[in-house]
Amino acid sequence: MADLSLNLAGIKSPNPFWLASAPPTNSGYQVQRAFEAGWGGAVWKTLGEPILNVSSRFAAVGFNGQNVAGFNNIELITDRPLEVNLKEIYETKKKFPNHAIIASLMVEPTQEKWHEIVKKVEDVGVDGLELNFGCPHGMAERGMGSASGQVPELVEKQTAWVKEVAETPVIVKLTPNITDITFTAEAAVKGGADAVSMINTINSLAGVDIDTWDTIPNVAGKGAHGGYCGPAVKPIALNMVAECARHPRINVPISGMGGVSSWREAVEFMLMGATGVQVCTAAMHHGFSIVEDMKDGLNNYLDEKGINSVMDLVGQSVEKYSDWGNLDLNHQIVAKINNDVCINCNKCHIACEDTSHQCIDMLKDEQGNDILKVREEDCVGCNLCSIVCPVDGAIDMVEYANGKPPMTWNERQAAIGAVSSCDVDLIK
Amino acid sequence: MTTLKSKGISLENLKLNFEEVHDGLNAQEAMEESNRCLYCYDAPCIKACPTGIDIPKFIKKIASGNLKGSATTIMSANPVGASCARVCPTEELCEGACVLNHSTEPIVIGDLQRFATDWAIKNEQILFKPGEKNGRKVAVVGGGPAGLSAARELARFGYEVTIFEAAEEAGGLDTYGIVSFRLPQDISRWEVDQVEKLDVEIRTNTRVGTDVTFDELAEQYDSIVLTIGMGNVPMLGIEGENLEGVHDAIEFVKRTKSGAITKELLGKNVVVVGAGNTAIDAATCAARKGAADVKIVYRRTAKEMTAYEFEYDFAKQDDVEFNWLTQPIEIIGDNTGKVTQLKCVKMDLGEADEDGRRRPVPVENSEFNIEVDAVIKAIGQSRYTDLIEGFGLDHEGGVVKVDPETLQTSNPNVYAAGDVIFAKGQGEAMVVTAAQQGKEIAMAIHKQLDPTPTAII
Ligand SMILES: Cc1cc2nc3c(=O)[nH]c(=O)nc-3n(C[C@H](O)[C@H](O)[C@H](O)COP(=O)(O)OP(=O)(O)OC[C@H]3O[C@@H](n4cnc5c(N)ncnc54)[C@H](O)[C@@H]3O)c2cc1C
Ligand SMILES: Cc1cc2nc3c(=O)[nH]c(=O)nc-3n(C[C@H](O)[C@H](O)[C@H](O)COP(=O)(O)O)c2cc1C
Ligand code: SF4
Ligand code: SF4
Ligand code: SF4
Numbered sequence: 001m002a003d004l005s006l007n008l009a010g011i012k013s014p015n016p017f018w019l020a021s022a023p024p025t026n027s028g029y030q031v032q033r034a035f036e037a038g039w040g041g042a043v044w045k046t047l048g049e050p051i052l053n054v055s056s057r058f059a060a061v062g063f064n065g066q067n068v069a070g071f072n073n074i075e076l077i078t079d080r081p082l083e084v085n086l087k088e089i090y091e092t093k094k095k096f097p098n099h100a101i102i103a104s105l106m107v108e109p110t111q112e113k114w115h116e117i118v119k120k121v122e123d124v125g126v127d128g129l130e131l132n133f134g135c136p137h138g139m140a141e142r143g144m145g146s147a148s149g150q151v152p153e154l155v156e157k158q159t160a161w162v163k164e165v166a167e168t169p170v171i172v173k174l175t176p177n178i179t180d181i182t183f184t185a186e187a188a189v190k191g192g193a194d195a196v197s198m199i200n201t202i203n204s205l206a207g208v209d210i211d212t213w214d215t216i217p218n219v220a221g222k223g224a225h226g227g228y229c230g231p232a233v234k235p236i237a238l239n240m241v242a243e244c245a246r247h248p249r250i251n252v253p254i255s256g257m258g259g260v261s262s263w264r265e266a267v268e269f270m271l272m273g274a275t276g277v278q279v280c281t282a283a284m285h286h287g288f289s290i291v292e293d294m295k296d297g298l299n300n301y302l303d304e305k306g307i308n309s310v311m312d313l314v315g316q317s318v319e320k321y322s323d324w325g326n327l328d329l330n331h332q333i334v335a336k337i338n339n340d341v342c343i344n345c346n347k348c349h350i351a352c353e354d355t356s357h358q359c360i361d362m363l364k365d366e367q368g369n370d371i372l373k374v375r376e377e378d379c380v381g382c383n384l385c386s387i388v389c390p391v392d393g394a395i396d397m398v399e400y401a402n403g404k405p406p407m408t409w410n411e412r413q414a415a416i417g418a419v420s421s422c423d424v425d426l427i428k
Numbered sequence: 429m430t431t432l433k434s435k436g437i438s439l440e441n442l443k444l445n446f447e448e449v450h451d452g453l454n455a456q457e458a459m460e461e462s463n464r465c466l467y468c469y470d471a472p473c474i475k476a477c478p479t480g481i482d483i484p485k486f487i488k489k490i491a492s493g494n495l496k497g498s499a500t501t502i503m504s505a506n507p508v509g510a511s512c513a514r515v516c517p518t519e520e521l522c523e524g525a526c527v528l529n530h531s532t533e534p535i536v537i538g539d540l541q542r543f544a545t546d547w548a549i550k551n552e553q554i555l556f557k558p559g560e561k562n563g564r565k566v567a568v569v570g571g572g573p574a575g576l577s578a579a580r581e582l583a584r585f586g587y588e589v590t591i592f593e594a595a596e597e598a599g600g601l602d603t604y605g606i607v608s609f610r611l612p613q614d615i616s617r618w619e620v621d622q623v624e625k626l627d628v629e630i631r632t633n634t635r636v637g638t639d640v641t642f643d644e645l646a647e648q649y650d651s652i653v654l655t656i657g658m659g660n661v662p663m664l665g666i667e668g669e670n671l672e673g674v675h676d677a678i679e680f681v682k683r684t685k686s687g688a689i690t691k692e693l694l695g696k697n698v699v700v701v702g703a704g705n706t707a708i709d710a711a712t713c714a715a716r717k718g719a720a721d722v723k724i725v726y727r728r729t730a731k732e733m734t735a736y737e738f739e740y741d742f743a744k745q746d747d748v749e750f751n752w753l754t755q756p757i758e759i760i761g762d763n764t765g766k767v768t769q770l771k772c773v774k775m776d777l778g779e780a781d782e783d784g785r786r787r788p789v790p791v792e793n794s795e796f797n798i799e800v801d802a803v804i805k806a807i808g809q810s811r812y813t814d815l816i817e818g819f820g821l822d823h824e825g826g827v828v829k830v831d832p833e834t835l836q837t838s839n840p841n842v843y844a845a846g847d848v849i850f851a852k853g854q855g856e857a858m859v860v861t862a863a864q865q866g867k868e869i870a871m872a873i874h875k876q877l878d879p880t881p882t883a884i885i
Binding site: 346390391 | 459460462463467468469472491527528530
């Protein structure tokens with residue numbers, strides 16, 4: 001049994017699975033049910049001045065018959081009075097002293113408002129604060145959420161205001177709706193953030209009903225952009241976590257989220273530098289009980305790898321993430337088809353033929369059976385065939401020993417620079 | 429509701445027993461299954477379909493919600509594609525070739541095909557248009573799957589086509605021969621209607637050779653397509669065949685498809701002679717008419733029977749009992765002329781005969797009698813030999829001889845397809861082959877009469 005307990009900037013929880021600030025953490029009733037089900041922490045649905053919500057609010061994007069590949073919402077922050085939330089936080093913390101409760105906060109960008117709310121939530125015993133600079137819809141039109149989260153100066157200043165009074169660790173939750181998330185992450189660090197969390201939802205329009213021509217979702221025939229999350233956003237979130245993790249000046253822990261649906265994505269995020277993960281869509285899709293397999297699967301994975309503590313995963317893959325210019329241009333892999341596993345769907349052939357490098361031949365073996373063969377000399381090792389292949393183990397991408405020494409683009413440019421400074425005409 | 433043993437057969441409402449047994453896929457099942465198809469390139473399932481339906485294409489169209497396009501893809505390759513979705517032995521054809529047999533479970537291609545064509549039927553779609561008239565006329569003799577298929581394709585090429593059909597309705601065995609709990613008549617009717625909508629004239633109740641002569645057709649039409657199928661069940665050649673209670677399986681099934689379901693077999697003992705498609709259909713029909721006991725007697729063993737595995741299973745579910753190596757030798761009646769017993773002899777398998785199946789030989793002194801109220805003969809179908817000779821066509825035992833490429837008979841203006849050219853020893857005849865041959869005839873006629881290529885609309 002590996003140690004699953006987590007310590008994120010001093011916030012401790014029995015396991016690395018937290019519910020993200022969202023509908024699952026809307027009330028004490030829900031958070032207590034979640035803790036009973038086994039969640040390690042919960043970031044309470046964002047507190048602030050209570051707002052009004054619209055109906056409907058959610059939409060999902062399916063893919064090939066699967067229900068929730070992506071999830072879209074136009075819900076705002078909590079619509080319940082602050083006092084009610086505070087009372088329920090207090091009661092929940094008393095019942096579950098070892099679980100992490102983090103208050104997510106969003107107020108107008110003034111020093112006074114931030115001071116006021118921080119004091120109120122710390123008084124009821126939260127373990128930490130998460131500043132919501134991320135919500136892309138509604139609140140942003142009022143200058144909050146991602147409207148402040150997109151301006152590094154505002155992120156820095158508001159974080160600093162919170163830090164002036166906060167006694168618990170401060171996490172700054174960042175919006176992905178920005179060209180380079182490391183700019184705002186660095187601003188949060190400069191403002192004194194103890195940790196950053198990412199990603200909040202991505203600007204999105206889930207769809208258009210092709211019969212009524214209404215947006216999906218719509219409110220009485222009108223739509224507005226929403227925030228996108230769920231399995232489809234994982235690669236975007238993972239990249240943002242990784243970019244922050246490898247950034248030399250963003251040296252605070254990261255709470256990762258965006259498309260975590262099982263322990264597998266949790267491991268990926270942690271390897272890429274996240275100290276624990278937060279989950280929203282998967283819980284909304286299946287209920288709180290999914291955490292059981294998240295913990296069990298993670299534990300078995302750690303045991304199998306001989307890792308004692310989940311904290312030992314954090315950041316292990318970060319140094320493997322670099323710039324394109326540092327990749328070895330001379331490394332070569334080629335596709336190899338195992339005809340005894342292959343079921344002859346010919347998808348690899350047509351994918352390579354129509355859209356890659358025309359190097360998978362459809363042939364017959366001596367017995368006249370259909371076989372496929374890669375012409376290795378023409379294969380560029382793009383992976384496409386192995387991606388479209390429906391059978392595990394039918395296509396291996398194997399290293400092709402070409403005898404060339406490693407050479408990155410950067411090394412190549414440097415070498416050319418060195419040569420050309422010797423005034424040699426390279427073209428000839 | 430009183431039901432019989434495990435059968436789920438109602439004894440009160442016999443009509444219910446003749447409703448389609450297999451539910452189609454619902455929209456969600458169809459969506460999930462269609463998304464499971466890999467969309468193979470050069471897909472083996474296409475090659476295994478005698479009509480070459482572009483299976484991945486029609487399945488993809490189901491997945492994208494383009495059901496009209498899906499039904500069009502199916503029906504374009506197979507003019508009786510809605511019937512085939514229900515009666516094709518898919519395990520031996522498309523589904524048997526699906527690559528997923530080698531990894532998980534094959535796609536239920538037949539059910540998806542039914543889903544798409546059912547949609548077209550329900551939504552009263554007309555999927556094709558007649559071609560621009562080219563002034564040539566073709567007579568199609570027999571409006572079963574083969575004839576309908578030839579007529580549909582010829583009409584799309586621009587021919588003026590007339591189908592001469594002896595029965596009250598076209599559709600052949602799809603309409604009258606295959607039991608309604610596997611293939612309801614409405615499905616076949618819709619296919620007939622699709623052909624009629626292409627300005628094909630269908631003259632029903634018109635038997636060629638009786639109501640109109642072959643020579644008249646030869647005079648009035650540029651080409652003749654002969655798709656008359658086969659006839660009723662031949663005589664067993666034993667005593668007592670004319671007793672009351674002895675039925676011809678084809679006629680027997682036809683009556684369950686043409687009128688009300690009658691009650692004369694309720695609680696009775698029935699023996700069916702034979703073990704092919706027809707025998708299975710007759711036996712299950714008898715069971716569904718409420719017979720207390722249905723036995724199939726067959727002179728060979730399960731291994732030699734031509735019925736498909738799924739048919740065999742289906743019959744067993746209806747509690748049909750199989751008696752192998754049993755040959756009827758006499759039908760015995762009472763003094764009112766009603767059948768009472770079937771005398772049989774036990775058989776043994778001897779040497780293989782010309783079609784490779786071992787020849788059964790009687791076991792001495794093994795005669796025994798089975799008490800019966802009805803005997804249904806289902807030992808295959810007879811040939812229209814006299815008619816074929818009357819048309820002056822070469823044949824072999826009533827099987828019309830054709831050029832395998834063009835399906836041309838010994839008369840170059842006469843083409844033949846379907847059961848009328850189906851020779852013994854090829855297993856069971858299939859609707860889908862008849863449909864494909866009909867298409868091939870249309871192509872061959874078009875090549876012969878109008879070699880300039882036409883675009884199909
Ligand atoms: C009981 C039974 C069950 C079967 N089950 C299956 C099955 O599950 N799956 C499968 O694939 N196949 C099955 N078959 C076989 C299939 O029905 C045939 O192979 C197919 O119908 C052949 O088509 P066809 O057009 O050649 O002949 P038919 O369908 O026999 O059509 C011939 C048509 O010609 C008409 N006709 C005959 N003589 C004349 C004339 N002189 N003038 C005008 N019209 C004439 C007939 O009335 C009929 O309409 C089954 C057959 C039987 C008997
Ligand atoms: C309906 C809904 C409401 C949300 N509300 C909030 C919120 O109030 N505050 C916040 O910080 N994030 C909010 N989020 C964003 C989530 O906390 C989380 O960042 C995002 O859903 C990505 O995680 P996931 O892919 O596991 O869903 C909301 C998400 C959804 C789906
Ligand atoms: S790796 Fe790319 S180039 Fe090589 S065979 Fe596969 S698809 Fe073709
Ligand atoms: S995609 Fe995979 S299973 Fe299909 S033909 Fe290629 S190797 Fe075989
Ligand atoms: S072989 Fe199977 S998986 Fe491939 S296209 Fe045909 S039905 Fe689909």
